[in-house]
Amino acid sequence: MSGGLQLEAQDLAAAYGRAQVLFGVSLALAPGEVLALVGRNGAGKSTTLKAIMGLVPATGTVRLGGQDIARLPAFERARLGLGYVPEDRRIFTDLTVLENLETGRRPPRSGRAPFTEARLFAMFPNLAEMRHRRGGAMSGGEQQMLALARTLMGNPAVLLLDEPSEGLAPRIVAEMAKAVAALKAEGLSILVSEQNVAFTRAIADRALLIERGAVRAAGSVGEIEARLAADALGTDAQ
Numbered sequence: 001m002s003g004g005l006q007l008e009a010q011d012l013a014a015a016y017g018r019a020q021v022l023f024g025v026s027l028a029l030a031p032g033e034v035l036a037l038v039g040r041n042g043a044g045k046s047t048t049l050k051a052i053m054g055l056v057p058a059t060g061t062v063r064l065g066g067q068d069i070a071r072l073p074a075f076e077r078a079r080l081g082l083g084y085v086p087e088d089r090r091i092f093t094d095l096t097v098l099e100n101l102e103t104g105r106r107p108p109r110s111g112r113a114p115f116t117e118a119r120l121f122a123m124f125p126n127l128a129e130m131r132h133r134r135g136g137a138m139s140g141g142e143q144q145m146l147a148l149a150r151t152l153m154g155n156p157a158v159l160l161l162d163e164p165s166e167g168l169a170p171r172i173v174a175e176m177a178k179a180v181a182a183l184k185a186e187g188l189s190i191l192v193s194e195q196n197v198a199f200t201r202a203i204a205d206r207a208l209l210i211e212r213g214a215v216r217a218a219g220s221v222g223e224i225e226a227r228l229a230a231d232a233l234g235t236d237a238q
């Protein structure tokens with residue numbers, strides 16, 4: 001283990017074709033820490049998560065629990081404990097809630113209570129009520145909950161969440177914040193890309209400001225949100 005860090009990324013660079021979008025992003029997460037990536041649309045938040053997950057070609061180092069995983073394909077990173085919930089909620093629309101959960105099942109991780117359907121239904125009561133409903137017949141918010149619950153069935157040690165509150169009704173946002181707090185309390189480390197200020201304040205311990213594919217500032221969520229707002233004003237004034 002490198003100083004007990006759960007996840008460590010150093011100097012990540014990534015490009016789509018010839019367009020480079022990440023220019024040396026570094027970050028580190030301690031066990032049970034929630035770190036937010038804050039920044040405008042197109043700043044590189046989603047690409048940072050994808051580079052860590054192995055879903056876009058990237059250079060740099062990625063360590064999970066001290067192990068170098070940077071050369072491994074995404075499914076191997078998932079097997080080693082990295083869970084990823086994409087922005088576009090890839091659930092199976094023809095499968096029921098229960099069947100979707102089953103597709104995410106992976107062996108338990110030593111030293112942690114495994115996630116089961118029963119535990120997840122206690123954490124997400126609205127999913128329990130619709131356990132036999134097909135994914136395609138659920139609202140966007142319910143699908144987002146299901147996408148997170150399915151990832152948890154894989155018993156991850158670290159979660160990468162891409163804009164989990166996007167498009168959710170306020171009641172579901174509150175439920176999502178409660179779930180994140182419960183996961184943090186269990187020692188999961190969570191890296192979250194988020195645009196919703198109130199939600200970020202509710203869940204995150206720290207934040208990084210991502211601008212043009214690089215980390216421009218680090219601090220409390222309040223400090224980073226203030227910096228983002230000031231930068232937006234500065235740009236508008238030009």
Ligand SMILES: Nc1ncnc2c1ncn2[C@@H]1O[C@H](COP(=O)(O)OP(=O)(O)OP(=O)(O)O)[C@@H](O)[C@H]1O
Pocket residue numbers: 016019021039040041042043044045046047048193
């Ligand atoms: N598949 C792709 N092909 C080409 N360019 C892409 C692709 N995905 C993202 N980009 C570009 O890479 C840059 C970073 O995008 P990214 O999605 O990482 O930003 P973001 O901060 O997550 O913003 P958003 O909140 O809009 O997702 C943007 O300029 C975007 O247009």
